[in-house]
Each structure stands twice: as structure tokens, then as C-alpha cells.
Amino acid sequence: MHLLRSVALSLLAGTSLAHPGGDSARLSAKQPRAAGYSLKEPPLTTPWTDKVGTDPWPEYPRPQLQRSQWQNLNGIWQYQNASGLTAVQNPPFGQELAQEVLIPSCLESGLSGIMGEFTLYSWFSTKFKVPSDWNGQNILINFGAVDYEATVFVNGKKAGFHRGGYFRFSLDVTKLLKSGQDNELLVFVHDPTDDGDYVIPIGKQTLHPSHIFYTPCSGIWQSVWIEPVPSNHVSRLDIDGNMEGQVNMTVHTSSVNTTSSVRVAVHDGDKVIATHRGPTNQPFQFKVDSPKLWSPDSPNLYNITVELGKDQVQSYTGFRTIEKGEVDGVVRPLLNGEFIFMFGTLDQGFWPDGIYTPPTKEAMVYDLQVLKKLGFNMVRKHIKVENELFYRACDEMGLLVIQDMPALRPLQSKTLSNCTSQTYLPDATQQEEFTRQLEVLINQHKSFPSIATWVIYNEGWGQITSYYPEFALTDLVRQLDPTRLIDSTTGWYDHGAGDFSDNHHYSDPQCGTPFYSTASSPYDDTRIGFQGEFGGLGNNVSIEHLWNNQAAIDSINQTYELDLTLEAWNYRSHILLNELQNQVRLFACSGGVWTQTTDVEGEVNGLITYDRRLSRVDEDQWKSDIQGLYDAAKARSNSTMST
Incomplete structure (x- = not known):
């Protein structure tokens, strides 16, 4: 980690790097040309895989700060593997890179045309011209997200550096541009994921996929675009x-x-x-x-x-108030002054063809439409941050969002020299960086009306246990955004911070109940009783719907429960949903998260399969059971309320 920081800081101190050999190093006819782009066959496809083409994600990427003039840089770029972190000191200016790559995409995905492994260090390049009618304005280059660190060069000079794999950033490159000519954009990306001793926000990504941890995403995985702005904008x-x-x-x-x-x-x-x-x-x-x-x-x-x-931007809002209050003697989540039973799915946002990058906007919205059609009113975005069009779609559809902070390195240990095992947890510098990125998450997303709750820690992953950092982090989130609820520790280790008393229990729910399991905590009646995850019922399918990777297939039996037929799966789902309904009626349950929207790699517990081609749900049964939850919650409410 210290090497990473020292190199980054040394780069920030300068503004340009010389071309090795001057103009002679620029592309000549004798240089090998980049290998052409072609879609690689991933272990599983979706109905949208073949529809992506070479002009992906044409939509304007930032719906809450939208300008009429802009130029999309998505499409075919060039890529090559870099030798290591020090490669950034010797950029390949003016050179043809080894292969063509589709942007945006994860280098590990079939859509990228690379489908690489251990792509820790990478170079990306493209060329662009600035429209002549933009003359006299400042030019911004915008990146939706690059995982994990990006050093950006324009025409041989360093334009900026960004750290954080889930967040957008912009650079003013006006002084580096050539009018009326091609401009070279070169990006160096370092993505350690869980390599070595790195402890960074990675969510469910791992270099060694296994059951509930999946193929990582490296590189420029969200849209890139330029736009003209006045100097003060x-x-x-x-x-x-x-x-x-x-x-x-x-x-x-x-x-x-x-x-x-x-x-x-x-x-x-x-x-x-x-x-x-x-x-x-x-x-x-x-x-x-x-x-x-x-x-x-x-x-x-x-x-x-x-x-x-002279700067005019378009945005939007929705008028609503999200808070907690006491209803009939129970602390509840309130939307516009009324108790709302929040019920949705754990939504991981992984795709077999694109990994972190959905193949198209249509594909991304399809998952949300499945949930809305069944009657869910919420989705928990699980330790991943989506592109901003995802949240716009939730705003338009009316799906509340529980937004997780991507977890630090989860459930991994290292062996010390004395042969003892030590769980990977952040040191002081890494915790400071986690805090900074949590702040970025809140600031970049707090204007989306659909977001109802922020989650700081999931099941103790990356949560320091020698003291309770969630209290200070909860205070920080509350200061940055006092308009939403905070689920400080979903699952465990719960020491009393935040607005939720949140239990994870898969085999049956324990939501606001007078009983609990040792892995979680007793219900705290000063906070909202919530079932942060439950269900997890698995149903295996034929190979054409499975992530065709033997290690993933071998892990299917690690599923919490496997039901041999769809009839059995729906029966068991009905039993668990009815049990949750009883807890709403009898105790203090205010919402729940069913696991999960889709299968992911070796997990087969989705409402729909990983390829989005097969639905497991008996729609009439599920609609009835979900409506039964809302009816039970409504029956518990009355007009006596205090906030």
C-alpha cells in the first residue's frame, strides 16, 4: 500500500512526462497494429450479449447534471497489459497498443474482447477531436468509474489521478488539447483487488473466485465522455x-x-x-x-x-421525506409521514457477459422491471455502486434503494510468521481511505430520490473490531446527508449504531423478534427491526443456464438449501414469506431483503438465472405473498404516530 501511495504522490507532483526518444517514438508504419476487437465467448451469455456491438452505452451518463453538448468516447479503444506499478513512469505515448478493447467494460469480461485474468496493471488509449464550435470553452473529460486507480494523460502530459473504483471523476484538460487535431488520451490503471496485503473497497470481487465471491472487474467499466463548459461552471x-x-x-x-x-x-x-x-x-x-x-x-x-x-444544466428531483418514527409503539421507517414496509431483493449487479458492466441499459433496467412486476418496492444494491442511470431508473419506476458501501476485503486471512492466522482488516491509512470513499459515495448519490438508506458495513466485512468505527462513520454520513436512514451494520457486528436493528438469517427470518441466532444480535426496540438478508433458497438448473466454470459448478452444493424442483423452490419460498408475514403481524418487523435477484456464478438462489433467460417464480404466488406483507404491515399501523 505504501508503494502505491508513494508512486501516486510522485506523479501528482509533476505535470508532464517526456516522450522517450521524442517524435521518433511516435507511431510509425513499421509498428505492429493492435489486434482487432472481437467479442469473446464468456462462460454464459445473456439475451443482450450480441446486441452490444461497438457503440456501447450511448446514453448521457450523468442524469442529474446533464448538458446538451457532449461527445461520447465509448467504443473501441486500445489496450495492453503493463509490467507493474512503475510502468506509469514510462508511458507508451504515440504508440499502438497490443489489442483493441471495448470501453466501457471489465477486462475480465467477454464483452471487453480481452477476458483477461490478473489484469492488475493496464494501459488504455484512444484519440478524439474536439468539435470546432466548442472553441473558447473549457473542455472536461469525464469518467463514470475506473477500477481502481487511474492516471490520465492527454497529448503526452499528465492530466490527473483518481483513486476509487466506483466513483466518477472529471478533469479539465483544456490546456492540453490541440485544436482541430487528434488528441491522444492515455490511461494507466492499477487494480489490485485482493492481491497481496491490499485492503481496499472491492465488494464481492476477488482474484480467486469461490462461491459467494466472484470474478473481478478491472479497467474503465463505466462511460467516458467530454463536454464544453465555461471557466466557472x-x-x-x-x-x-x-x-x-x-x-x-x-x-x-x-x-x-x-x-x-x-x-x-x-x-x-x-x-x-x-x-x-x-x-x-x-x-x-x-x-x-x-x-x-x-x-x-x-x-x-x-x-x-x-x-x-452561460452554463445551463438539467436535473430533477422527487418530493419525499424519509425518516423514522414510532407507530403503534414500534419504531418504523416512514415515507412521507407513513410507515412503509420496505421489501426488496439483494441485488448484486453482476452479469455473465459484462461482469460489473451491464451489456446495455435495457438489460440493466430489465432486472428492475422483474422486481417491480412482482410487487417489490425496494432493492438493496449490495456492496456495489451502479452507473447513475440505474438510480434514475429506480427514481422513474418507484423502487426504493438501500445503497451499500462497497466492502473492504471480506472474509480473508493471512498466515503470520508465527503460523497464526490474521483476518485482513484495514490499517489506519486504509481506514482513512475507506472513510474518504464513503464520503464520496454519499456526496455523489444523495440527490437521487429513490435512495432511502445507506449501509456502511455488511456482515462485519472490513469492520475493525478493536474499536467501533461505525459510530463515527454513522455521524459522518448523518452530517453529509441528514435526509435518509442509516443501516450502520447489516447482519453483524452490531453495537447499537444507526437506525436499524438488522438481522441476517437465511433458513428462516428473525425480524424484530424476541428470538435470534448467535451470529446476530437481539432485536433492539429503540431502532427499526429489519431482516437484512434471508431466503437464499437454491435450485440447480441445466448447464445452458449456468456459469460454465467447473469450480463454480462444484460450489453449487454450498448453497444454504437446494430444492430439487421449481415446485419445491416456490413452496419453500412461500413458507419463508409467510413466516416473515407472521413476524410483521406479531412482532416488530419493518422490512426485509430476499436473497437474491439473480444467480451469480456458483450461486443458484436467484429469482431468475444468471443469464436472465429463466424465471423460477410462480408469479401469482409471489405477488400474493408480497402483497400479504404490505397488508400485514398496514394492519399494524394506526394514526398514533410521533417522529
Whole structure:
């Protein structure tokens, strides 16, 4: 970790690196050409695999800060493996790289055209021209996400460095560009995942896939685009609309130390229903009269226009209030002042053809449509952060989101020199970096109306046990975003932080009950009783629907329970959902997370298979059982409420 940091810091100190050999090092006719791109056959495909083509993800990637002028850089780039971390000191400027690669994609995926393993160090390159009508403006290059560290060069000079595999970043490259000519974009990526002693946010990724831990994703896995902006431009929008119609807003700008005036307009269709002028870089509030509220049943959204000088951006919000309060003597989650029973699936966001990158937007939205059709009102995005169009889709559909922070290195140990085993946990520097990235997660996503809850730790993965860091982290999240609930420790080790008393128990639920298992904690009636994960019922399928990897297939029997037929699987699901309904009726259960939306590699416990071609659910039964949960919750509510 120290080597990684020292190299990164030394690079940040300079602004350019010389071309080895000057112009003679540039591409010549004698250099070998990159091997052409072709889709590689992954162990399993989806209905969208062959529809991706070479123009992937054409949609504007940042729906809450959208500009009309932009240029998508997705498509065929060049790639080659790098020898190690020090390779960044000798960039291959002006050179043809070894292979063509599809961007965005994970290098380990079939869609990338590489399908590599242990791709810890990588070079990526492409060329682009800036449209002539952008002259006189500043040019930003935007990356949706690069896993894990990216050092970016433009025309032979260093443009910037970014760390964190799940988060967007932008670089102003105006001074590095050539007008009317090709510009060379070169990116060095280091992605250690769980190599050596690295302890970084990786979620379920591992270099050694095994059962509940999966193929990693390295490289540029979300969209890349450029756009023109004035020198002083909007860099981030924080927007919260509550059930009273109050809009709380901060317009962050590139000129962070100055204050300007911005004009905000709220639109209901073609009609402007509110306008306001406020200052930049500090919070301000204004009121919208009698807005239609956002909820899973009525996901009403309002478009917002923000004008800062010559910079105009489009955004949106939904008016809703998420809080906790006491209903009939039980602490409950409240949406717009009423108890809402939050019920959804554990959604891991893995794809057999794209790993972390869904093949298309249509494919990504399909998973959410499956959930909405069955009656789920929530989805738990499990230790992964999706591209921003995922959250826009949840906003539009009316699916609440429980958003996890990607876990630090989970459930792995190293053997010390004295032959004892030690679990990988973050040191002080790694914990500081985890905290920084948690802050980035909140700030980049806190304006999506659908997000209802933040999760800090999952099942103790990366959670330091010598002290209780979740308390300080909960305070930090509350400070950054006081408008949502916080599930500080879903599963265990729960010491009382946050808004939820959250139990994981697969064989049967234990949600807000007077009984619990040793792996979890007793229900705490000062917080919301919640079943953070349960179900996990498996049903094996024929090879055409399985991740065709022998190690994954051999791990299927590690599933919590295997049901030999679909009839048995649906019967067992009905039993568990009825048991949860009884706990809603009798005890203090306020929501639950069924495991899971889809199969993933060696796990066969999804509502649908990993290839998205086979559904296990008896739709009528599931719709009835899910509605039964909501009916039981409603029967427990009355008008006596305090918040």
C-alpha cells in the first residue's frame, strides 16, 4: 500500500512526462497494429450479449447534471497489459497498443474482447477531436468509474489521478488539447483487488473466485465522455425535495472560493412552477407549492434547470421525506409521514457477459422491471455502486434503494510468521481511505430520490473490531446527508449504531423478534427491526443456464438449501414469506431483503438465472405473498404516530 501511495504522490507532483526518444517514438508504419476487437465467448451469455456491438452505452451518463453538448468516447479503444506499478513512469505515448478493447467494460469480461485474468496493471488509449464550435470553452473529460486507480494523460502530459473504483471523476484538460487535431488520451490503471496485503473497497470481487465471491472487474467499466463548459461552471448539484415542498439545494461550482448567483427553475411537464435565485457553493432553500409526492406507488419527478452565467444544466428531483418514527409503539421507517414496509431483493449487479458492466441499459433496467412486476418496492444494491442511470431508473419506476458501501476485503486471512492466522482488516491509512470513499459515495448519490438508506458495513466485512468505527462513520454520513436512514451494520457486528436493528438469517427470518441466532444480535426496540438478508433458497438448473466454470459448478452444493424442483423452490419460498408475514403481524418487523435477484456464478438462489433467460417464480404466488406483507404491515399501523 505504501508503494502505491508513494508512486501516486510522485506523479501528482509533476505535470508532464517526456516522450522517450521524442517524435521518433511516435507511431510509425513499421509498428505492429493492435489486434482487432472481437467479442469473446464468456462462460454464459445473456439475451443482450450480441446486441452490444461497438457503440456501447450511448446514453448521457450523468442524469442529474446533464448538458446538451457532449461527445461520447465509448467504443473501441486500445489496450495492453503493463509490467507493474512503475510502468506509469514510462508511458507508451504515440504508440499502438497490443489489442483493441471495448470501453466501457471489465477486462475480465467477454464483452471487453480481452477476458483477461490478473489484469492488475493496464494501459488504455484512444484519440478524439474536439468539435470546432466548442472553441473558447473549457473542455472536461469525464469518467463514470475506473477500477481502481487511474492516471490520465492527454497529448503526452499528465492530466490527473483518481483513486476509487466506483466513483466518477472529471478533469479539465483544456490546456492540453490541440485544436482541430487528434488528441491522444492515455490511461494507466492499477487494480489490485485482493492481491497481496491490499485492503481496499472491492465488494464481492476477488482474484480467486469461490462461491459467494466472484470474478473481478478491472479497467474503465463505466462511460467516458467530454463536454464544453465555461471557466466557472456547475460541478455538482445537491438537491433534496421534501414532502412539504421545500427544496434544499447547493450548487457547487469550479470556482469553489467565489460566490455567484444561480437561477433555478422547477418544471412540471412544460410548465415552470417555481423559480429561485440563490448563491453558489452554499446551501439555500425555496418552496414549491403542493407538489405531487414521490413514492413507490406514485414516482412523481420534477425537472430542474440550473443557470450559472452561460452554463445551463438539467436535473430533477422527487418530493419525499424519509425518516423514522414510532407507530403503534414500534419504531418504523416512514415515507412521507407513513410507515412503509420496505421489501426488496439483494441485488448484486453482476452479469455473465459484462461482469460489473451491464451489456446495455435495457438489460440493466430489465432486472428492475422483474422486481417491480412482482410487487417489490425496494432493492438493496449490495456492496456495489451502479452507473447513475440505474438510480434514475429506480427514481422513474418507484423502487426504493438501500445503497451499500462497497466492502473492504471480506472474509480473508493471512498466515503470520508465527503460523497464526490474521483476518485482513484495514490499517489506519486504509481506514482513512475507506472513510474518504464513503464520503464520496454519499456526496455523489444523495440527490437521487429513490435512495432511502445507506449501509456502511455488511456482515462485519472490513469492520475493525478493536474499536467501533461505525459510530463515527454513522455521524459522518448523518452530517453529509441528514435526509435518509442509516443501516450502520447489516447482519453483524452490531453495537447499537444507526437506525436499524438488522438481522441476517437465511433458513428462516428473525425480524424484530424476541428470538435470534448467535451470529446476530437481539432485536433492539429503540431502532427499526429489519431482516437484512434471508431466503437464499437454491435450485440447480441445466448447464445452458449456468456459469460454465467447473469450480463454480462444484460450489453449487454450498448453497444454504437446494430444492430439487421449481415446485419445491416456490413452496419453500412461500413458507419463508409467510413466516416473515407472521413476524410483521406479531412482532416488530419493518422490512426485509430476499436473497437474491439473480444467480451469480456458483450461486443458484436467484429469482431468475444468471443469464436472465429463466424465471423460477410462480408469479401469482409471489405477488400474493408480497402483497400479504404490505397488508400485514398496514394492519399494524394506526394514526398514533410521533417522529
